[in-house]
């Protein structure tokens with residue numbers, strides 16, 4: 001189970017101290033990556049200004065060739081196109097899927113958004129099938145919402 005409460009509080013403290021979204025997104029990824037053995041890869045993708053591609057901001061895990069992902073492509077791109085979080089319990093059954101590492105079995109994408117405005121996403125992979133629960137999604141949404149608050153403040 002992810003301890004999102006402390007992470008969200010830490011992110012708010014960083015905001016209060018004047019840290020920018022770049023620092024917050026790196027801290028969130030680093031913290032999440034060590035928070036649970038189920039997570040083999042954790043990263044943040046940001047939507048480009050045109051709203052057509054996701055760009056990898058930072059990650060912990062195996063190197064990936066998917067530094068840029070068109071909206072609509074893969075699980076990541078589909079989450080943006082559908083404006084919805086995606087919990088994929090078995091990636092081998094997914095037709096629209098981009099392989100990061102052959103060991104990955106399940107994936108969770110949680111959008112960083114303020115209403116209809118999508119800034120990006122937190123992407124998690126696991127080497128276990130069906131690794132992610134509704135509680136994980138809820139916890140990650142709280143983290144994503146805090147990142148969205150800072151991103152929105154910087155774009156005003």
Ligand code: SME
Pocket residue numbers: 041043064066069073074075076077096097098099100101107123125
């Ligand atoms: N599996 C993702 C691609 C990102 S990597 O896992 C890091 C997808 O299908 O969009």
